[in-house]
Amino acid sequence: VRAAVWLDGRLVPLRRARVSVFDRGFLQGDGVYETIRAYRGRPFRLVEHLARLRASARAVGIALPGGVAPLGRAVAAVLRRLGGAADARVRITVTRGNAGPDPAPRRDPRPTRVVTAAPYTPPSPAEYARGVPAVVTRIRRNDRRAQDPAIKATSLLNTLLALREARRAGAREAILLAPDGRLAEAASANLFFVRGGTLHTPALESGILAGVTRALVLDLARRLGIPVREGRYRPTALLGADEAFVTASTIEILPLSSVGRRRFPPIRPVTRALREAYRVTVADELGV
Amino acid sequence: VRAAVWLDGRLVPLRRARVSVFDRGFLQGDGVYETIRAYRGRPFRLVEHLARLRASARAVGIALPGGVAPLGRAVAAVLRRLGGAADARVRITVTRGNAGPDPAPRRDPRPTRVVTAAPYTPPSPAEYARGVPAVVTRIRRNDRRAQDPAIKATSLLNTLLALREARRAGAREAILLAPDGRLAEAASANLFFVRGGTLHTPALESGILAGVTRALVLDLARRLGIPVREGRYRPTALLGADEAFVTASTIEILPLSSVGRRRFPPIRPVTRALREAYRVTVADELGV
Numbered sequence: 001v002r003a004a005v006w007l008d009g010r011l012v013p014l015r016r017a018r019v020s021v022f023d024r025g026f027l028q029g030d031g032v033y034e035t036i037r038a039y040r041g042r043p044f045r046l047v048e049h050l051a052r053l054r055a056s057a058r059a060v061g062i063a064l065p066g067g068v069a070p071l072g073r074a075v076a077a078v079l080r081r082l083g084g085a086a087d088a089r090v091r092i093t094v095t096r097g098n099a100g101p102d103p104a105p106r107r108d109p110r111p112t113r114v115v116t117a118a119p120y121t122p123p124s125p126a127e128y129a130r131g132v133p134a135v136v137t138r139i140r141r142n143d144r145r146a147q148d149p150a151i152k153a154t155s156l157l158n159t160l161l162a163l164r165e166a167r168r169a170g171a172r173e174a175i176l177l178a179p180d181g182r183l184a185e186a187a188s189a190n191l192f193f194v195r196g197g198t199l200h201t202p203a204l205e206s207g208i209l210a211g212v213t214r215a216l217v218l219d220l221a222r223r224l225g226i227p228v229r230e231g232r233y234r235p236t237a238l239l240g241a242d243e244a245f246v247t248a249s250t251i252e253i254l255p256l257s258s259v260g261r262r263r264f265p266p267i268r269p270v271t272r273a274l275r276e277a278y279r280v281t282v283a284d285e286l287g288v
Numbered sequence: 289v290r291a292a293v294w295l296d297g298r299l300v301p302l303r304r305a306r307v308s309v310f311d312r313g314f315l316q317g318d319g320v321y322e323t324i325r326a327y328r329g330r331p332f333r334l335v336e337h338l339a340r341l342r343a344s345a346r347a348v349g350i351a352l353p354g355g356v357a358p359l360g361r362a363v364a365a366v367l368r369r370l371g372g373a374a375d376a377r378v379r380i381t382v383t384r385g386n387a388g389p390d391p392a393p394r395r396d397p398r399p400t401r402v403v404t405a406a407p408y409t410p411p412s413p414a415e416y417a418r419g420v421p422a423v424v425t426r427i428r429r430n431d432r433r434a435q436d437p438a439i440k441a442t443s444l445l446n447t448l449l450a451l452r453e454a455r456r457a458g459a460r461e462a463i464l465l466a467p468d469g470r471l472a473e474a475a476s477a478n479l480f481f482v483r484g485g486t487l488h489t490p491a492l493e494s495g496i497l498a499g500v501t502r503a504l505v506l507d508l509a510r511r512l513g514i515p516v517r518e519g520r521y522r523p524t525a526l527l528g529a530d531e532a533f534v535t536a537s538t539i540e541i542l543p544l545s546s547v548g549r550r551r552f553p554p555i556r557p558v559t560r561a562l563r564e565a566y567r568v569t570v571a572d573e574l575g576v
Contacts, residue, residue, distance in 0.1 A: 002388070002389065003310075003388070003389040005309060007309065017308060017309045017310075018306035018307060018308055018309065019306060019307060019309055019314060020305060020306055021293060021295065021305045021306065021307055021381070021402045021404065022291075022305075022404070023314065025314045026307060026311065026313045026314045026319075026381070026383070026442070027321075027379075027381065027442060028317075028442060028444040028448060029316075029317025029441075029442050029443040029444050029445055030444065030445070030448055031314075033315075035391075060445070060448070060449065061452055089389075089391065091315075093309070093314070093315065095314070100290070100291070101290065101291040101377075101404060101406030102406075103323075103377065103538075114309045116309065116310075116389060118389030118390075138433070139433065139434065140431060140433045140434045141434060142430060142431070142434045142435065142446075143428060143430070143431045143434060143467050145426070145427065145428045145467070146427065146428045146429060146430045146431060146434070146446045146467070147430065147435070147445045147446040147449070151445070153317075153445045154314075154315060154316060154317050154443075155317040155442075155443035155444060155445035155446075156316040156317050156318065156443060157317055157318070157348070157435045157439070157441045157443035158430075158434045158435040158443075160316060160318055160348070161348065161435070164349055179431050179433070179434070179467060250391075
């Protein structure tokens, strides 16, 4: 199966997995979402993802019919439909819904809810071993006062422009600065670096997404006795690091081989220790 | 007819006016658009709107199949289908298209192109006479370095959040400041004010949309001998104005009755002169 889709209450075949051209998600990027990785049919940290979805929906004023519980059941349903064996990427999307052609409806329509699962191919072992190249993009992260990056919204233009800029430069990951020029995060991942044995990551106050994987990595570091600091960093702090990596639910902990012209050494003891602890946590929680 | 829809090459009935849940417009707000007003079936300033659409598409790297000419023909087709008599609102949306479940496809898919027309009810004569209330929102316009407001993109979250804030405050129009605290524009309209007989509007360098109606209003003011200034203004400049109005293709020139607690006088000679010149231009260009 190429993908499984749950749409507004039931599983639908791909050819019927369609929404109106008047859906506010399509017309205005007026929606929120989550991306979740599943291992052998089991979603990792589903509770945390659903909690963040609830927070994003509240921040933009989208009321979730029945709360997040039906979405949790939908995740299970699409994963069953996809078949349990492979790694999968689950996406939950909730938009303001279809109000028809009226650009300023008096009341919000019923939200559109979509949950999809598709086979996921993680970065290759070579990419995990060597790391992947990144650049600091000219495109900056949204100002928190304009479009708070803490809201995981489908209005993703600045992320998309940053990724395009990175790909044009031959890089895989795009690192965005905050409006004040401090490090923020990667295009769809959080950013970490290691310097003198201490693990550093931009503070939530930088205007970034509160990553589910980010929180777990910070927790694992503390449990491993690795000193941790969250702060506001200049790009030079990253360029002077011993190790650097990005985190997201799909890619887990992915080392950076370079940021622009700065190449990082191939020995990454802290990154490796965290990666191992992460894999152990996944196996332990999911029994896979 | 409630609405007419052209989708990827042909007119379709409303029930078939649907796009895949994997469309990048739906998943990521990865699209550009235009809104055009039609009078008795004839679109106003279509050439200017299509030129801006071309510029927006280029800025985000969406290739328009056949350029904008097929979209111009689609505008005519949906207006014919709608029937020529009423005022109508035409919307052109072009998204990156449907690449399926793959979150990082190697190549861009074929863009999705949607053109819709629906009957449009303008603000009432009373609203034009009295003006409508506005507030300066806490939500700010996107930073030009993050998501340039000059790109008319479907990633509209900050606009939507500003409008929600304004509606909660009982206002109709939301005025957004630029990241530096200077006046930018309204949620989906440009902002003008009159002080001592001079017409002022935030400069394009403020990080705003280059409005088609804005350009026409500036042109009309010059032809009417009204002194014009484009600049970077503090909100206090607006609060100290004699007249204020917002402009957009649909609402044309709509006076503001108030901005927050500041109420504007009901006598608006400059606004009225510009409104009359605008109506004459529409009638003259379209023969309606």
